[in-house]
Amino acid sequence: MAALYDRYSSIVYSVALRVLGDTGAAEDVLQEVFMQLWRNPAAFDSGRGNLAPWLAVIARNRAIDQIRKRPTMTDIEDVVISIEPDMAGEAARSVAMEKVRGTLGNMPAAQRTALEMAYFEGLSHTEIAEKTGEPLGTIKTRIRSGLLSLRKAFSPAT
């Protein structure tokens, strides 16, 4: 468990901190995510993705549950991730991180904002539409297009 922590704690903590904006709360999420992995390691299906993005998704969802003040919505066994880039190594993650930041930086601001509001603030498309004053359909399209842009950035053709 110590080895897993040393390898993946940074990505888990950083995403939780970005969502929660509080170091103590982020530490709690970090603890909770790794304890869930310890209690139920079979929940992670290594045949369908690597551990880093899986932990990142779990951490993000837990953090969102906290800021939304709602009970845990997602069972970790239900989280299945299909992702191409290898995020296990520090170097690979660093490369992927630069690529993600570059892709987000190249997005239209409205699209990036909608995506970040959904991802880091846990807002529903209705809430985003209300906050931005944009139509629901537009928000839906921006979010989906933003995620597909990230996927495209990591597709083998690029």
Add this chain to the structure above:
Amino acid sequence: MAAHEQFGEDLALHALGALDGGEKASLEAHLQECAACRRELDCLRGDMALMALSAAGPKPPARSRLRLLEAVAREPRQLAVRTSSVRRGWWRMLPMLTSAAAAILIIVILGKMTDLRNQLVSVQNQSVETQVELQRAKEITATLTAPDAVRVTLVAAKTPPQPQGKAIYVKDRASLIFIASNFGSLPADKAYELWIIPTQGNPIPAGVFKPDAHGSGTIINPPIPSNVEAKAFAITVEPESGSSAPTSTPIMLGAGG
């Protein structure tokens, strides 16, 4: 495909947890029967995970690592134990082995305790038997030596009482009991002395006594050597303090065994 297109945007929102209301319920119903949309949802979650990288950078404080490892140490992982049972190392069986060893030790200790308890009971029984025998011996001795004991020697009718002595001797124990009856009285400075006549060697003094008013007397276990083969027993009249060798002719004589 029309259905997939319909749900395409909702899938992205659903991956983010940003879908709500009736649209969420409708999509989840569709996912139950659409493998293609489930696969797309998995891919969208992967895309979502990439978003986490944009926040990467901050490191957790060192105390978080310690906190986690302490929590892990306090909470055994049941699944790991179950799945690794085939290749279980001896150290994983240590608690079980320790329990088994403790159980065996307890059984051994209980067995030893049972043995000791049985030995104690045996010793106690022997002690009781010894006490009973000792009590009987004391009673016999008390009866034989009691000053108020009535000693009667039965003889043929119309026969006057004759002096009589009975010696009971066990050479291995060097134990000798002599009972006298109908002995005549002696001068104050004289006493009767019992002798063991061995098969070899000189007579061995075996105690002195003065008869009571009824002519009775006893000698109980006088100081004599052990394993002396007695050819006969004899009574002489000796000085009151006794003699180391007979100084007079025996007045009574009886052959040994």
